[in-house]
Amino acid sequence: MSRFLSSPMTASIVGCPFSGGQPRVGVDQGPIRLVEAGLIQQLTGLGWKVKFDGHHQFEDINATADPPIGILKNPRLVARVTEAVAKAVGAHAKKGELPVTLGGDHSLAMGTISGTLDAHPDACVIWIDAHADINTVETTESGNIHGMPVSFLLGLGSTIPEFGWVKPVLKPERIVYIGLRDVDAGEKRILKENNIKAFSMHDVDRYGIGKVVEMALDHVNPTRDRPIHLSFDVDALDPSVAPSTGTPVRGGLTFREGHYICEAIWETGLLVALDLMEVNPSLADVASVKQTVAIGCSLVRSALGETLL
Numbered sequence: 688m689s690r691f692l693s694s695p696m697t698a699s700i701v702g703c704p705f706s707g708g709q710p711r712v713g714v715d716q717g718p719i720r721l722v723e724a725g726l727i728q729q730l731t732g733l734g735w736k737v738k739f740d741g742h743h744q745f746e747d748i749n750a751t752a753d754p755p756i757g758i759l760k761n762p763r764l765v766a767r768v769t770e771a772v773a774k775a776v777g778a779h780a781k782k783g784e785l786p787v788t789l790g791g792d793h794s795l796a797m798g799t800i801s802g803t804l805d806a807h808p809d810a811c812v813i814w815i816d817a818h819a820d821i822n823t824v825e826t827t828e829s830g831n832i833h834g835m836p837v838s839f840l841l842g843l844g845s846t847i848p849e850f851g852w853v854k855p856v857l858k859p860e861r862i863v864y865i866g867l868r869d870v871d872a873g874e875k876r877i878l879k880e881n882n883i884k885a886f887s888m889h890d891v892d893r894y895g896i897g898k899v900v901e902m903a904l905d906h907v908n909p910t911r912d913r914p915i916h917l918s919f920d921v922d923a924l925d926p927s928v929a930p931s932t933g934t935p936v937r938g939g940l941t942f943r944e945g946h947y948i949c950e951a952i953w954e955t956g957l958l959v960a961l962d963l964m965e966v967n968p969s970l971a972d973v974a975s976v977k978q979t980v981a982i983g984c985s986l987v988r989s990a991l992g993e994t995l996l
């Protein structure tokens with residue numbers, strides 16, 4: 688059950704084979720592998736009506752010259768792809784469907800969250816990640832835009848005309864993080880200055896995942912009536928659980944902690960959009976890839992109502 692979705696409950700798969708927000712090839716194959724692994728049939732099996740008419744083809748966006756802006760890499764490409772994703776996600780959400788966006792790198796969340804907030808302006812965001820992805824144009828050291836989407840959504844840092852379509856639609860009190868353990872110095876400052884709530888792995892150890900999810904919801908959704916956008920970066924999980932990802936960081940969530948988060952968000956009845964990002968099937972050995980893709984599918988199933996009993 689989700690309070691904001693129309694019946695029959697419809698999941699719209701937004702497949703985004705896109706890697707322009709970071710340097711490693713292969714993350715664009717993530718959505719393809721997730722669908723090949725049977726994700727659509729699995730969701731149908733849970734009782735969802737599933738809409739999927741192929742992965743997005745961003746090829747007409749590709750070809751043109753795209754020199755760095757400052758140190759930002761592929762800025763025009765990322766800007767135009769995320770704009771297209773915002774439109775797709777927004778259109779699904781406005782029809783009362785649940786957009787399930789499969790990445791691709793996490794820069795895509797600039798699009799997915801913009802789309803969600805267009806359809807549900809009072810939505811909050813729960814961001815599951817090893818990283819805060821909140822670098823600004825001023826603080827980024829890598830120039831990889833997948834480390835920056837949150838700052839664009841909040842309107843932090845200096846603006847770039849190429850990203851003019853991104854409106855500062857997100858308020859700092861409407862986002863909460865779980866799983867952080869690799870946060871750049873500049874990002875720590877931004878989190879503090881803007882009073883953004885984050886639960887690191889230290890908090891998960893201290894309180895347990897059950898309490899952390901409850902505290903996260905109390906912060907962004909105290910009266911449990913706001914729509915929820917869940918943005919899940921697979922690198923939030925420990926690399927022993929989900930090895931095939933571009934920026935693994937040890938000390939992450941266990942298999943059950945990751946799934947618990949998805950189950951608990953589903954249980955709120957408030958889910959309106961889901962992102963599953965950063966699965967990179969070209970990293971690590973065949974068995975690790977298979978494991979990571981399988982976990983990507985099972986996280987999505989958990990967020991869409993699969994129960995253990």
Ligand SMILES: NC(=[NH2+])NCCC[C@H](N)C(=O)O
Nearest residue numbers: 793818822829831833834934
């Ligand atoms: N979506 C991700 N995996 N992000 C990793 C970001 C790493 C680093 N903080 C950067 O800005 O480059």
Ligand SMILES: [Mn+2]
Nearest residue numbers: 817818920922
């Ligand atoms: Mn990450």
Ligand SMILES: [Mn+2]
Nearest residue numbers: 793816820920
């Ligand atoms: Mn991320």
